[in-house]
Amino acid sequence: MKKLVNWVxxxxxxxxxxxxxKKKIKELKKRDPFNYTNF
Amino acid sequence: MIQVGISAFYHDSAVCxxxxxxxxxxxxxxxxxxxxxxxxWPEKALQWCLYEAxxxxxxxxxxxxWYENTNTKKDRVIRTFNKRPFRTFFNRLKFLExxxxxxxxxxxxxxxxxxxxxxxxxxxxxxxxxxxxLTSSYKDAAILxxxxxxxxxxxxxxxxxxxxxxxxxxxxxPHSLGMLYSTLTAYLGFKPNEGEYKVMGLAPYGNPxxxxxxxxxxxxxxxxxxxxxxxxxxxxxxxxxxFNNKFCRLLGIPPRLPEEPLxxxxxxxxxxxxxxxxxxxxxxxxIASILVDSKNLVLGGGCAYNGVANSKAYKYFNSIxxxxxxxxxxxxxxxxxxxxxxxxxxxxxxxLGPKFHEYEIARVIESYNTxxxxxxxxxxxxxxxxxxxxxxxxxxxxxxxxxxFGSRALGNRSILASPLIPDMKAKLNEVIKxxxxxxxxxxxxxxxxxxxxxxIKEPIPYMNQVVTVKRGVRxxxxxxxxxxxxxxxxxxRKQNSKYxxxxxxxxxxxxxxxxxxxxxxxxxxxxxxxxxxxxxxFLDCEMDYLIIENYLIEKV
Numbered sequence: 001m002k003k004l005v006n007w008v009x010x011x012x013x014x015x016x017x018x019x020x021x022k023k024k025i026k027e028l029k030k031r032d033p034f035n036y037t038n039f
Numbered sequence: 040m041i042q043v044g045i046s047a048f049y050h051d052s053a054v055c056x057x058x059x060x061x062x063x064x065x066x067x068x069x070x071x072x073x074x075x076x077x078x079x080w081p082e083k084a085l086q087w088c089l090y091e092a093x094x095x096x097x098x099x100x101x102x103x104x105w106y107e108n109t110n111t112k113k114d115r116v117i118r119t120f121n122k123r124p125f126r127t128f129f130n131r132l133k134f135l136e137x138x139x140x141x142x143x144x145x146x147x148x149x150x151x152x153x154x155x156x157x158x159x160x161x162x163x164x165x166x167x168x169x170x171x172x173l174t175s176s177y178k179d180a181a182i183l184x185x186x187x188x189x190x191x192x193x194x195x196x197x198x199x200x201x202x203x204x205x206x207x208x209x210x211x212x213p214h215s216l217g218m219l220y221s222t223l224t225a226y227l228g229f230k231p232n233e234g235e236y237k238v239m240g241l242a243p244y245g246n247p248x249x250x251x252x253x254x255x256x257x258x259x260x261x262x263x264x265x266x267x268x269x270x271x272x273x274x275x276x277x278x279x280x281x282f283n284n285k286f287c288r289l290l291g292i293p294p295r296l297p298e299e300p301l302x303x304x305x306x307x308x309x310x311x312x313x314x315x316x317x318x319x320x321x322x323x324x325x326i327a328s329i330l331v332d333s334k335n336l337v338l339g340g341g342c343a344y345n346g347v348a349n350s351k352a353y354k355y356f357n358s359i360x361x362x363x364x365x366x367x368x369x370x371x372x373x374x375x376x377x378x379x380x381x382x383x384x385x386x387x388x389x390x391l392g393p394k395f396h397e398y399e400i401a402r403v404i405e406s407y408n409t410x411x412x413x414x415x416x417x418x419x420x421x422x423x424x425x426x427x428x429x430x431x432x433x434x435x436x437x438x439x440x441x442x443x444f445g446s447r448a449l450g451n452r453s454i455l456a457s458p459l460i461p462d463m464k465a466k467l468n469e470v471i472k473x474x475x476x477x478x479x480x481x482x483x484x485x486x487x488x489x490x491x492x493x494x495i496k497e498p499i500p501y502m503n504q505v506v507t508v509k510r511g512v513r514x515x516x517x518x519x520x521x522x523x524x525x526x527x528x529x530x531x532r533k534q535n536s537k538y539x540x541x542x543x544x545x546x547x548x549x550x551x552x553x554x555x556x557x558x559x560x561x562x563x564x565x566x567x568x569x570x571x572x573x574x575x576x577f578l579d580c581e582m583d584y585l586i587i588e589n590y591l592i593e594k595v
Contacts, residue, residue, distance in 0.1 A: 017288070018284060018288070020293050021284050021287035021288070021293055021294075022284060024287070024293045024294050024296065025280060025282075025283070025284065025287070025294065027296060028225070028279075028280055028294060028296070029279040029280050031296075031297070
């Protein structure tokens, strides 16, 4: 049971981190100075 | 034989004119438009270059050389898009549309400029190699070019032998050291293709060990080459961002937005990025030393602006040449030099841009007579006066002769100050250049004294190597970075006589022939080109004096 709780906790932390990264990437994509292209 | 070289549509559009293998004029479009790293068709630069070279009609030109092979590049882009046909659908449409007319050099030259002569396309990395090698004094050399991407290649090693350049090694897209550096630049909240030097400046404040192992996991080294795992990057399909979630997960810190504060973790990441680049770059240098039987190394491509890594290449070579503009703009010259079949000319001067006559300068100064006071002095007087102003702690704008071609101000469009004053770095960063406080300033030094003050192996005329300041010499806090290094420029009389005499006079009065030299611009601006721009910028900051040719200018 304890293991399961820890695993859920870890999943929640990872999900939160992932959300933070995704939000930042979305924000960066909107920024004009970051319009980068190699084609 | 008259040749015109052009580079455009990636970054740093530029034009040059060569007469019988000698560069007469060269200029970047950004200086005319004010847009940093302007990549559009260099209309204004082309008009100015032709005017300055007394060419009335482009048809007087024997050959126009384009710095890369547009067909091969198109092939690379289409093949890359084909890997993800749905994801790249709109980018493919955009690319195909723009490559028909808007970004098609042949179309623009033939239809818009009415040019009927010869147009030659030279491979991107060959243009880099040619510019670097054919502006050096070497008979034989190993030529290493490293950049983001050309057509397919991102790294090449060639053998320079007389007039011939033979490519013997290459690494292809998407495995690109330049793009990895740009990705980390973007990750740290700076603009890719522009803010890389900020990452280099930030690196000494961090500990590379924190992220280095993580970054090294993305590299593989089959044989003598390297491969970069693409699962972390979006280089092949996205034109808005260069990395994905997986890369964030790998690093364990979120990307920094430009307005967010710089934390220790960002400094550590910058340090790891620089360290990783140095390790991979030195590996390539070692391979070059094995493949080419020469003690001379020539560096080209945008990555040759990484002065910290450049100076480490002496581990494998006795002599290194890096030209004054190793990135794409310089390739315009390289493409022409490669196609010119006559004897090699001396093309070592970076002072190839616009110059202004005295009457033009006098007219501009007069139009500002309510805001400034000016004094027209003799050559000798202006040098003495400027040296004494610098020595007394003043910050002086120095505007002389032809503008430099390249990213570095080498003594014609510079802001000068004393390297001996401890708070000069903070003053210049915060009050005058209005830029990030961590960024270092470079010194210009008399060539004959440079060996006594800095740990250099040979003269560095174009400020493209970072070396350490010697121990026991008089402290120069304004130009010494946190790790005891400096990106030094050595100056001799042949290279720039007026600037040389100024440094000589500085030595006479202060005992040290060194001046802090930073480009005449503020944060995110292009380097000053005209006297009007110089006066406007002088009035817009707390610079103490401005020297335009022999005019000493002060605020009213």
